[in-house]
Amino acid sequence: MTLVLALVMLTLVLPWGAAPATRRLAALLPPREACAALTGAAVLLAGGTVAALIGLFHVPFLASLEQISLTRAASEWPAAVPVAAVAGAVLLLQAVLVVRRWCERRSVLARAWASTRDAVSDGDLLVVPDAEPQAFALPGWRKRGGRVVVTTGMLKTLGPAEREVLLGHERAHLTGRHHVWSVVAYLAAAVHPALRPLRPALDFHLERWADESAASSVGNRRLAATAIARAALAAASAEKTGGRRGPLLSVSTGPVPQRVEALLGPVPVRPQARRTRAAAAGLVTAVAVSALLGLGLAYGLHEYVEFASRALLAE
Template structure:
């Protein structure tokens, strides 16, 4: 097999370098789509490449070669891929499949739990107010979803800022931000090199919701102030309110991105003019994804030719 089979694997090494520029310079909604698509497509392409490499090792095993009517000896001669590389690819593929399956099952359970929790919560216009002095607010996916807000958060924000809070959280639900986060994390589970893309998605969905709140209220400065106040209050008083199914809130996803200072970046972005779509970054991302797709297709074609060749020598 030729260099095409390695191209998706190489692209996953360099793709994380684009996570920060996309999240910081591109309009949040477009950035979220591009980052999520990149995580999914590149992880899929890399898994297919690993699978193709693993097959070149399997057809060298006489018993398996006989099942496919191939010549194991001919495969050793015709295929330039070293057996050690094929075996390593098989092991990596097995680990990726197991990790992705566990991630998918865990996210499915989390979303199911969120749907049950949302259905059991009495709400008024989709809003649930919980008695808790710790300030917190988050969107709980479900059918329908719920916006859960603590009394501590309501007391932290001015009455005029409550509409910002609700607009932010409702944006998470209406745009299905939890799905973007879950899909990006699924791609990162299959290929850990893509974790920066998934981390960036947890930031861009918050920026997306911030921009929705700014559009609905018409005051970017007031939204920035509300985000800062909520984050500062939550930092002083950690909340125990969130359920297992809660994934998104005005405070942001509490994971690796929190250590990178997402709230100050969000506030700074709100105090600046709205970001544009940045067609150059979108074009580069599209080119990378196209290259990965074409390389995967070419590698699959190379394997087909190899199988035809060793089959003819049987």
């Protein structure tokens, strides 16, 4: 039992190493693949953590199912009940945090939609009469489809060609359902503290994904870089004065200088160098193993308790 508990504890520690590895992997990939790697790792690592905790929490109950009293189980496995109690408390805390974060996101979305009451609609575009320069992709809400929200202040800041870049950027967020990716990472971070750095990394790569889509739509990477820089600078200035609107994914999200620098470079492609591909494959394997280990250990813990219970009953 001590060995099993040690392995489960190892599963709970592994995300501290797997999360930084995933961020390094994302830096080697094009934006879309980077988002898939970060989101997939967040889901797998959070799932492995929850599976390991559920396995620990169920040890006394599994023993009772095998007709072993709690007293005898505690005498044979002294750590079983205290560990199960701690695992149950952590699971409850995780559930509370996930629900709280979900409610926060819904509240942000509701406030964002409320801020567009005076907006002028033009297809998927909502123009809000506001001098503060703001632009963001507004996900669907209560049977209303997603919209691109732009203030009149932002439209005045940009020229016609730059506006096309901005609208292409925000539309890429909607068509790619980037808000879903961001929410998944946000909720996963409530399960394990080691996963928190994955969310800002994911938001950055989601912005890079939208930047590349906008650059492709206008066919001019330098124009896209100029438009993103100008829009982000204007939006950042508005946020300093309390003009922040809407969900977290907006034109000013993430390290803007890095985004602009990337747009001034060539179109990102998958790594071709053998050494880089080998490093990426190694990181993928490490993340997958650390995540799936939790699921495997949860099942193995169940089998161990069942086997040990039969051995006790046979005495």
